[in-house]
Amino acid sequence: MQRYFIPSNNWHDQDVIIKGQDAHHLIRVLRSHIGDQVICNNTDGKAAICAINAIADKEVQLKVKEWLTEDNELPIHVTIAQGLPKGDKIDFVLQKGTELGAHAFIPFSSKRSVVKWDDKKSRKKHERFSRIVKEASEQSHRNRIPKVYLPMNLNELLKISQSFDIKIFAYEEEAKVEKYHSFSTIVKKLKKDQSLLLCIGPEGGFAEEEVALLKKNGFTPVRLGPRILRTETAALYALASLSYQFEELGCF
Amino acid sequence: MQRYFIPSNNWHDQDVIIKGQDAHHLIRVLRSHIGDQVICNNTDGKAAICAINAIADKEVQLKVKEWLTEDNELPIHVTIAQGLPKGDKIDFVLQKGTELGAHAFIPFSSKRSVVKWDDKKSRKKHERFSRIVKEASEQSHRNRIPKVYLPMNLNELLKISQSFDIKIFAYEEEAKVEKYHSFSTIVKKLKKDQSLLLCIGPEGGFAEEEVALLKKNGFTPVRLGPRILRTETAALYALASLSYQFEELGCF
The missing domain is CATH 3.40.1280.10 (SPOUT methyltransferase, trefoil knot domain)
Known part of the structure; x- marks a missing residue:
């Protein structure tokens, strides 16, 4: 599943907004549709499976479906x-x-x-x-x-x-x-x-x-x-x- | 020290001949002189410090000075x-x-x-x-x-x-x-x-x-x-x- 790192000001509780190059990638390159799922990482190291709610010209709105418990960081x-x-x-x-x-x-x-x-x-x-x-x-x-x-x-x-x-x-x-x-x-x-x-x-x-x-x-x-x-x-x-x-x- | 892998037919006991691209490298790129030393590896995995004896147009003659005991090969x-x-x-x-x-x-x-x-x-x-x-x-x-x-x-x-x-x-x-x-x-x-x-x-x-x-x-x-x-x-x-x-x- 595609992943994006989302800056903290684009997280609002369970709502996520993807803008800029990532939005371009999601809309134009992957040709995503409403309902499609991607993984969004926040700046605290947490990640969630999110579903696309709405696609505008230059931004994509998503809702958190499930928080992931994975930790892939080197312990040093x-x-x-x-x-x-x-x-x-x-x-x-x-x-x-x-x-x-x-x-x-x-x-x-x-x-x-x-x-x-x-x-x-x-x-x-x-x-x-x-x-x-x-x-x-x-x-x-x-x-x-x-x-x-x-x-x-x-x-x-x-x-x-x-x-x-x-x-x-x-x-x-x-x-x-x-x-x-x-x-x-x-x-x-x-x-x-x-x-x-x-x-x-x-x-x-x-x-x-x-x-x-x-x-x-x-x-x-x-x-x-x-x-x-x-x-x-x-x-x-x-x-x-x-x-x-x-x-x-x-x-x- | 510069190293070269020398094919077995260019080893004659303690005499080594460097030809082809390696000779070009030694003569034209490094501008080596008689007496200069390089390391020559043979095809059995052994290496020796060799000194240049003669430099011709397209080949270099060397003599073994000292066999090395190093083994840098991964044991698997x-x-x-x-x-x-x-x-x-x-x-x-x-x-x-x-x-x-x-x-x-x-x-x-x-x-x-x-x-x-x-x-x-x-x-x-x-x-x-x-x-x-x-x-x-x-x-x-x-x-x-x-x-x-x-x-x-x-x-x-x-x-x-x-x-x-x-x-x-x-x-x-x-x-x-x-x-x-x-x-x-x-x-x-x-x-x-x-x-x-x-x-x-x-x-x-x-x-x-x-x-x-x-x-x-x-x-x-x-x-x-x-x-x-x-x-x-x-x-x-x-x-x-x-x-x-x-x-x-x-x-x-």
């Missing part, structure tokens, strides 16, 4: 801080990361980021990013849309990092040494509803002074398996592993 | 049978699947595959696929290049499936039922060096009769976490989880 709140990669790789990280349960994304520029965005470009990109995570949340049956921060630099990221329970960074060199920090030793420390910040460098990885800065700020370097992953694959490895540990093995 | 031989998806999503599955340790890939056409390839197109695509997995193997420091089968249909896949220790298929419906087959129950049965065949449907999933056929042929339906993954994300979830279980947790 994982924020992916992704060093700005080349091309559209960041789109990929946002889409796949949302499917795999990320709680939030922080795009950040670091020494070896080839890409440089000014304020205007950052804001435009941010709009696009918000659309990607909304659509991926609907498609993957998430209860919440992950938050996407405006792109920032490493110093701003370090400030934000202070509020997280556990902080790690993917470090290529860690996959090459014998006494590495295994990702599993970090995962085993996590408790339900705790927050994890995973920081991933751009294509060239982190500069030495950035590694020192991350360590000084309480980030532990980890390896994510023995193979060398591309920058856009690292977040997916971590999120899939966390889902496997907490949602499939069911271990805390 | 995972073959990904991927229902042909739209666009270039299969390229993505091959590249990321190689990074994450897949042993082999079987592209197959099924009822809901939108894409149809004739023999000529299949062969052309296969050349491209072989290039993608070779490059991803070099980049991710694999010891072996995964095998890519020529595209086949579901019946041909079922025949090949008989030689696998464990056979599963990703089934969207399995993520929606309460008494689902968790992926972890399958993973826990696996022993070192066993073979696992994971079958993934195209965008529309499997048709009912295909599900029946898969079950009849010993495939167990599994869910890969509670969220609904796109077809191109399923293999990555499974491979990352297997790496986490066997390479990070270190459990058999």
Whole structure:
């Protein structure tokens, strides 16, 4: 069944109004009729099966039929801080990361980021990013849309990092040494509803002074398996592993 | 250090010859000099640091300096049978699947595959696929290049499936039922060096009769976490989880 995330001002008790692009999608793309049912998610993470009551030119009115009890959210709140990669790789990280349960994304520029965005470009990109995570949340049956921060630099990221329970960074060199920090030793420390910040460098990885800065700020370097992953694959490895540990093995 | 997979007829005891595109890459792109070192992988899964002895117009001669003892191969031989998806999503599955340790890939056409390839197109695509997995193997420091089968249909896949220790298929419906087959129950049965065949449907999933056929042929339906993954994300979830279980947790 089609899903939409509806802003809170379009919920009025048991009545829901779908406007804008979602209304267009429902009316023009799916060619929905009165009586058809869709799932509407509210901003508190709850979802309901709703039936279409009326279809106007640019909006659709629905009534709640049944509240759902499903919870498809990863029990650890994982924020992916992704060093700005080349091309559209960041789109990929946002889409796949949302499917795999990320709680939030922080795009950040670091020494070896080839890409440089000014304020205007950052804001435009941010709009696009918000659309990607909304659509991926609907498609993957998430209860919440992950938050996407405006792109920032490493110093701003370090400030934000202070509020997280556990902080790690993917470090290529860690996959090459014998006494590495295994990702599993970090995962085993996590408790339900705790927050994890995973920081991933751009294509060239982190500069030495950035590694020192991350360590000084309480980030532990980890390896994510023995193979060398591309920058856009690292977040997916971590999120899939966390889902496997907490949602499939069911271990805390 | 740059890596290349060298065919066995270009190894002569401690002497290695690099030809073709790899020679072009080494001479023209990296602008290598005599004395420079690269890692050469042979077809038995061994790798050595080699030094350049001579550079000719279209080939490079090297001598083995030191055999490496590294083994970056996933201890379970995972073959990904991927229902042909739209666009270039299969390229993505091959590249990321190689990074994450897949042993082999079987592209197959099924009822809901939108894409149809004739023999000529299949062969052309296969050349491209072989290039993608070779490059991803070099980049991710694999010891072996995964095998890519020529595209086949579901019946041909079922025949090949008989030689696998464990056979599963990703089934969207399995993520929606309460008494689902968790992926972890399958993973826990696996022993070192066993073979696992994971079958993934195209965008529309499997048709009912295909599900029946898969079950009849010993495939167990599994869910890969509670969220609904796109077809191109399923293999990555499974491979990352297997790496986490066997390479990070270190459990058999």
